[in-house]
Amino acid sequence: MQFACPANLRASGATPTSGTALLAPDRGVFFDYPVGKDNGLTAQADFIRYDGGATFPTAALFKQDDLYLESGFFMGGLKIMPFLRYEIQKYQDDVNQKLNHDNFQVGLG
Numbered sequence: 001m002q003f004a005c006p007a008n009l010r011a012s013g014a015t016p017t018s019g020t021a022l023l024a025p026d027r028g029v030f031f032d033y034p035v036g037k038d039n040g041l042t043a044q045a046d047f048i049r050y051d052g053g054a055t056f057p058t059a060a061l062f063k064q065d066d067l068y069l070e071s072g073f074f075m076g077g078l079k080i081m082p083f084l085r086y087e088i089q090k091y092q093d094d095v096n097q098k099l100n101h102d103n104f105q106v107g108l109g
Contacts, residue, residue, distance in 0.1 A: 038076020063092040
């Protein structure tokens with residue numbers, strides 16, 4: 001499914017996946033904006049809600065909400081892009097709360 005986007009929002013979408021085996025609806029947005037002659041700001045965000053149900057009762061597919069955020073600034077003159085990335089995985093059932101975690105990363109691409 002596609003949505004109407006503002007001028008600077010390059011893409012947005014949703015991919016509902018359902019059936020008897022797995023439920024994993026997701027949402028995501030991507031943003032790319034030119035800055036100056038050769039530079040640019042890029043960002044994206046993705047959200048997925050997993051539920052493996054009884055068919056996939058593994059830690060990877062317990063009921064959970066996953067969020068992924070990433071942003072970078074491309075420097076055209078140097079041809080490098082420093083970036084920030086944040087991920088969070090939050091399980092819904094109390095018994096799985098010990099599996100919750102979040103990650104933060106700074107990098108250079």
